[in-house]
Amino acid sequence: MTNTFFGFWDSNTPVNNTQFTQIKLWAKSILFFHPNSQIHLYTKKNIIPINPQIQNLFLIYMDNFQPIFDNTPLQNFIIPTNISKPELSDIIRIALLFKYGGTWIDIDDIIIRPIPKEKNIIGTFLWKNNKSTATYWGSTFNLANGNLINPKYNNYGFHIQNDPMINWEKNNQFLAIWMEKIKNYKSSDWGQKLPTNIIKYNPHFIQNYNITLTPQHHLLLHPAFGNNKQFGFPNSKGPMFPPYDLRISGKTNYDDLINQNEFWNITKQTLQLHSHFCIKNSKNIGITQCNENKPQRWLVGFLCDINNFNNILLKIKNLENS
16 A cells, blocks of 8 residues: 655645645544655645644645656646646646655545555546536536446446545556646646546556546545536535435535534444545635534534544544444
8 A cells, every 4th residue: 555645735825724724634634544654745935834743744845846747758848837726736646646656635635544455546427327428617528438447337427536546656657648648638627538538548548557447436525516407406516425326314415514413423324335535625614614613514514623633533433443
């Protein structure tokens, strides 16, 4: 299993207290379940002015991220001046995993279990009865056949979700091909559309390069992209798990307001039914709700208590083993 984790913080202004807490939750959760690992967080100088003082978390300050691409297929790639933060993060994660091997986890993810043991894991977002394209948030994706993940997903199409990327082997040639394609790819989505197209038209790459395709809901608990129109429910928000997942009983929306007892009950149910190992803290809502100390919060609002974080993770670990 990997012992190296990577993250990236891109900003031109110093982190505030909430963002600093976010970084600590991310790092502490990784190290709780992988105490012998090293975490490398890339950021600009003076953006994280105070070291979190977390053992095995190393801040790597770079005002110019171009050297990250040295000794990769993106060696001579010039970072566009107008590149968006998601695009920059997409290419940095691929380059780092190619050069060093390891695991990439976005900094707004919180780990609640050890990461899976398989090699070269990447997530996939599944669309039922849609084998060619899917559209959400204004983007249209070509879909690969779900049978490439597992025969039980033969009635689904999928596109790649590149957070998290787990246990990647150094110099994996799928990543090399991915980077080669980036050089001439004009789309703004290098992280999802491009690798999906590569796999769609070259499915033998999965076996050739030892890629493990996994449904995203087996990796990451995530709000299902806000408005749920794409699933036929235009007036409802995305559920905790999309309808094609195993649904838990009771309150199943990621943004349902729940009390602390309900939090532990739902957490236990999800641990029993699902294999996800991290939870998305979108827009730091969990930290905000925790700081407000209201009795009812989103599920993630009870998780983001930095002062009691190790105790919370220990209780989750005990629930997992009970």
